[in-house]
Amino acid sequence: MLLRVIVSESEIRRLSIEDIPSSVEKLYQVLRTNLALRGGFILQFEDPDFNNQLCNLTDIKDLPVDRATLKVLFTADDSTDSTLDTGSLSSPSSADFVKWPDSFPIPKFSHDVELQLKEANCRYAKDGSVMVISKTLKTNILDTLADCMSKITAYPDRQHYENVAKTLVERHPCLRDPGSEKGWYSWFHSLKFKMGNYRHKLSSAGCPEVVINKRKSGSSKGETVKKSKKGEVNYCPDPPEGQSPENMEVKRKIMEAEMQKKDPNHQLIEDLMVSTFSQRRKDIVGDQPHITELMSRWPALFHERQIRAEFTRIVTTDLLKSFVDGLDGLVLRLLEVYKAATKSGKKQPLKDILDCLAKDDTNERRRAAALLGLPRYISGEDPSTVIRMCDAHADILDDAMKGMQVGLLIACEGSEQGAIPHEVFDVAVVVEETIVLHNIKDVTVGFAMIMGVIYCINLKYPNDMKYSLEFLQRVVMKISPDQASARVHGLRNKLLRYKL
Template identity: 80%
Template structure:
């Protein structure tokens, strides 16, 4: 397919695309990778059914098969006078489009490089001979690949490097490494080295994701690297095209004023939260302010609806859906493992939790038993400063939260027990402060706690780090391939 892409009045690009596109989201990825497009945008295409008038592209099947003209419309101002729900369209396209593509689309190299590769590929097909790669040619190839990779993330992971190296030699077999079983291992190492150097250029240019990396002060050794650790896709994104810090600060102030109203405009808040996402992440990730300051500057964030929306912007995964579905899939097997573990008589706390199910075996109680029992099943973890319970009518909440840096507070009525019979509400606590309350149920409370951890860029509580890793990687399936040996053992 051949695309004519109108980026602006002064920039109109010709872009050949190999193979067929399966979705509009895949097209977004191709444009971001090949043309270096940043920020949020929507696409329009010249529709031959309407005399080539522009129409919004919502289905890839609407696009002409062989040649098509696209127009890129950046949406930095978040205006929405269209009859389409552009806000919803935007959040989907911008979230999905930054996922690492598989397979990675190898970009077009400069004309002279492509000519050399074409001739060498012909020789490879003819007699299997690989190319003796001149140093300058290899540098040109690595520069283009590093630029394309950094437009997705400045910190690719090992499987990303491997995927790019593999895609490179599949597209240009003449570049295979002689004598190597895989044929691309040297390219893997060269890419890692090149990206390290390329990040220095990005830092000098002011790339937010790289600038926030700071060395420790004083005499301590090493670096305090602030980068994605828990599967964040949009960890510290660039600001939208055409936006500046002053504009986003103005929108933040509008949002802050709206939150002071008795009945704030929820749709306006949603639009402003999308528009100020990059500034919010830059503050939270880069400055690491205390929770009180975050609540003061971003009060709209601390509501269940916005926690879920922010989590999806960061991870591109639905928070509640991934949490509850993963939980329900695992509950039967994990509860059986709990029962087996209690037969030795060493896990009394776990036995008390299971005994509660004998009196109330509802799905909600089974979810609660899974979550409350997890730290006891994973030996050596103490949940006392992360999971606490208090009488719903207790007057001294400060005492109940004393020493809690991060966790959930379960308010109950009547008999307490290992799983309270009547749970009044659940609250999320950060730095001895309730940041989210009136949550219905233990499972939803844990889901919101995970959402807060991502939205405010917190570390997992050290006392329950394996439990939280298990929830992230095994239950929610966020970066499941990087689970520690201990988490994999507990799953089995």
């Protein structure tokens, strides 16, 4: 299929792809990979049924079969249609950031390489003979693949390397390893080394994510920054096309002024949050400011809706839906595992939680019991520095927040509470002894929001609950589940084997 892609008035690209993608989302991935498109965008196509007038592409079946003209509209640009809800969790601007494709689209190599591969593939089809690969040819292939991979992420995971190596050999069987059962293992290792070298080039060229992951000098504030570890898709993305740091700083100041109004324009704020995303991540990941400075500079971020939207931009996953749906599928198993653990009489805190649940067994309290019992079960963690309860009518909260670097403050009725609060008035997320988010309706949403805050402002999991929060990430929310620690992996297997 032949595509004419209008990226901007001065950039109109010709792109040839073998097959029509099966969905609009997969077409987005193909364009991101082959044209190095960054940030959020929507697609329009010239509709032959309407005299080739532009229409939004919402169904891949609407696209002409053999050749089509597409226009890219970046949703972070000021020229975006004002009727587009760019803050919406389902819009391309927030939910369709760069994501690794299910099947990596192998790019076209230079003309001479393509000719050599075509001839070698014919010989392979005829007698099964594999190609003798010269150093120059291999370098050309690896350079091209590394360039395409880096447009998706500069730090691919193991499964990404395997995906590319496997797809390369399927596309060009003449490149198979003669002594390998899988046929692509040497390409897997070569790609890993090549990407390491390619990151040096990206760093020299000023790629934000790679530059920001270099070791900082002793004069720099904050600890050494390392690459993302929690399954972030957009850890420190490039600025949108046509946007400069100065331009985004102007937008940030407009948003800051808007937030000071009694009745701010929420649609304007959402649009500005989308368009300043890359600058915000650079501030947070690169400068590592104190929380008070961050709240002063980006006040719009610290609201439940914006935490959810920012989380979606970072991970491409809906925060609350993935958390609640994942938890509901595990609650009964977790509670049964807790009951079995209390039979020995060694886990009194777990027994107290289950006793409270026995007196008032609602769906909301079952969720709370599963979450509050998790640190007590998974490794005997003491959650008191992370999860605290206080009297909702207390005038001073400083004592309750004292020593809390990252945590939840649950405001309940009365000064004495059981293991599960009877009536929750408010749940607040605390960072560096400062409330950053409050007016949360229940304990379950509170746990989801602390996960959102940790991702949005690039925090480490607190040591006293690191396994519990990792479990929420990898098992409940299914973010990078294959990289679970041995402790989390063990509990996941136990839950899967447990019969209700």
